Amino acid sequence: MTTPNVAPIPELYVSYDSAAKLKLEAAELFSIDLTPRQLCDLELLMNGGFYPLKGFLSEADYNGVVENMRLADGSLWPMPITLDVSEELAAKVEPGQDVALRDQEGVILAIMSISDKWEPNKALEAEKVFGADDVAHPAVNYLHNTAGKIYLGGPITGIQQPIHYDFRARRDTPNELRAYFRKMGWRKIVAFQTRNPLHRAHQELTFRAAKDAQANLLIHPVVGMTKAGDIDHFTRVRCYEAVLDKYPAATTHMSLLNLAMRMAGPREAVWHGLIRRNHGCTHIIVGRDHAGPGKNSAGEDFYGPYEAQELFRAHQSEIGCEMVDFKQMVYVQERAQYEPADEIEEGVTVLNISGTELRRRLVEGLEIPEWFSFPEVVTELRKTKPPRAQQGFTVFLTGLSGSGKSTIANALMVKLMEMGGRPVTLLDGDVVRKHLSSELGFSKEHRDINIKRIGYVASEITKNGGIAICAPIAPYTATRRAVREMIEAYGAFVETYVATTLEECEKRDRKGLYKLAREGKIKEFTGISDPYEEPQKPELRIDTQGTDVDFCAQQVILKLEQMGLIGSE
Numbered sequence: 001m002t003t004p005n006v007a008p009i010p011e012l013y014v015s016y017d018s019a020a021k022l023k024l025e026a027a028e029l030f031s032i033d034l035t036p037r038q039l040c041d042l043e044l045l046m047n048g049g050f051y052p053l054k055g056f057l058s059e060a061d062y063n064g065v066v067e068n069m070r071l072a073d074g075s076l077w078p079m080p081i082t083l084d085v086s087e088e089l090a091a092k093v094e095p096g097q098d099v100a101l102r103d104q105e106g107v108i109l110a111i112m113s114i115s116d117k118w119e120p121n122k123a124l125e126a127e128k129v130f131g132a133d134d135v136a137h138p139a140v141n142y143l144h145n146t147a148g149k150i151y152l153g154g155p156i157t158g159i160q161q162p163i164h165y166d167f168r169a170r171r172d173t174p175n176e177l178r179a180y181f182r183k184m185g186w187r188k189i190v191a192f193q194t195r196n197p198l199h200r201a202h203q204e205l206t207f208r209a210a211k212d213a214q215a216n217l218l219i220h221p222v223v224g225m226t227k228a229g230d231i232d233h234f235t236r237v238r239c240y241e242a243v244l245d246k247y248p249a250a251t252t253h254m255s256l257l258n259l260a261m262r263m264a265g266p267r268e269a270v271w272h273g274l275i276r277r278n279h280g281c282t283h284i285i286v287g288r289d290h291a292g293p294g295k296n297s298a299g300e301d302f303y304g305p306y307e308a309q310e311l312f313r314a315h316q317s318e319i320g321c322e323m324v325d326f327k328q329m330v331y332v333q334e335r336a337q338y339e340p341a342d343e344i345e346e347g348v349t350v351l352n353i354s355g356t357e358l359r360r361r362l363v364e365g366l367e368i369p370e371w372f373s374f375p376e377v378v379t380e381l382r383k384t385k386p387p388r389a390q391q392g393f394t395v396f397l398t399g400l401s402g403s404g405k406s407t408i409a410n411a412l413m414v415k416l417m418e419m420g421g422r423p424v425t426l427l428d429g430d431v432v433r434k435h436l437s438s439e440l441g442f443s444k445e446h447r448d449i450n451i452k453r454i455g456y457v458a459s460e461i462t463k464n465g466g467i468a469i470c471a472p473i474a475p476y477t478a479t480r481r482a483v484r485e486m487i488e489a490y491g492a493f494v495e496t497y498v499a500t501t502l503e504e505c506e507k508r509d510r511k512g513l514y515k516l517a518r519e520g521k522i523k524e525f526t527g528i529s530d531p532y533e534e535p536q537k538p539e540l541r542i543d544t545q546g547t548d549v550d551f552c553a554q555q556v557i558l559k560l561e562q563m564g565l566i567g568s569e
């Protein structure tokens, strides 16, 4: 295979002088504020990480990519890189128009010349690209519940790179990496893609992969967007830095990749290969279940364990980056060393700690042996993952109006305050509507905004080690899920369905609202003239009928205890 890192890769940036001028002109244009995912995509579009793309996909390119992983000109590209916007925004722009693309602080990063505007068939995109139209897949969920309805496509003129304040020295554009490899005289480079901390087995396998290929090693972790619940990139980078010292000096390099992953398994592996080729790598390690999204809604894997490797192999020559098999390394106790799992004779003792077991040990503050991970890595992980009983969490009570959410929430708050240790904040439906959401009504759109505000506040409380108790109606599954994702990035989310029936709520009618709703005097009333989607898999379901508040609150306390969220530290 030729060494792809000898020449620079085309970027979409204009020269420094033109950029200043263009920026002034762009200030006059209609602006689009990019979402975090679009910002990640834009960075890699502009710096050549997504070469040969010249901008967000046009409709013809999009159709080709969705259908058969090819741009309209026939080149291989597996992932739709699309600029999704709301219908409202789309109505304000037309093909032929230039728009300014800004980051979340309003800094102008690029100009896009809109060539296409269309409404995509998202169900088809989900089926073809991600393998199923199932919102258990994080990218499909994003597609249906976060992404806008309309796509804009067109070439990009890059003005400046997105700004990063963290780990600047560790971030490289494809051309910076290519230049580094040239300077070091590295001709063969194996990339290791990861979104997890490296433990000893990873260090052994990457080292061995590079040795076998007689190549240098690039640890190339994703720091853009990974899977909800992953360890934050600040912690991970500190862990990677600790592991870097364990490789022989001058053979290994680490660089951070601001990619927004889609967890698309096979297609994602091909995409990762193209991105690494663009960054000057000649090889990439692809393992079992590469970029796997977890289980589908039927509890099965979305992709076969080796599907990613198969698809990669089928397109390897076009990708321009060779696949290196991920050799699973296991620890052999008798010989006190790591060895490839497929080379071990019968009868020896193989030790392993699964990801789930590691999380359990971290959560419960238990020992993590040195043969499994480097002590420096464990120290970093423990700093961000203190035992559960010291972490923040959110109890999210959902149910019909008058179901008893507020009463249980108040009793729960008092009990938790009595226990002490963590600050407790109650975000009751009515109270939130008074202080945070006073301008909102009860349309679906307004309810969603209201719940996302609650979710945001609760996630901040959780992040900072407190307890948030929320008690809104929160009638929509997708919105509750969005809140769960926000919170689970920092701590536990205890969805508690207060399952009082509509008949019972109406019978109690504590605020007299049901009567008014029946008379049509209150519109869009949950349960009467507006939907309530029952939680299918809440952490806890409380039937309030025939029980008193104290007992209901006690059930929550017991659940928290069972989850290790309260109790001994």
Ligand code: PPS
Binding pocket: 400, 401, 402, 403, 405, 406, 429, 430, 433, 442, 446, 447, 448, 450, 451, 471, 472, 473, 474, 475, 511, 513, 522, 523, 524, 525, 526, 530
């Ligand atoms: S939502 O859907 O989660 O945003 O609703 P939430 O903010 O929890 O609602 C708070 C209280 O508003 C009263 N109320 C209504 N509820 C439902 N539908 C309509 N149309 C409505 N209008 C007013 C109701 O008393 C809710 O309080 P709770 O504590 O749930 O009884």
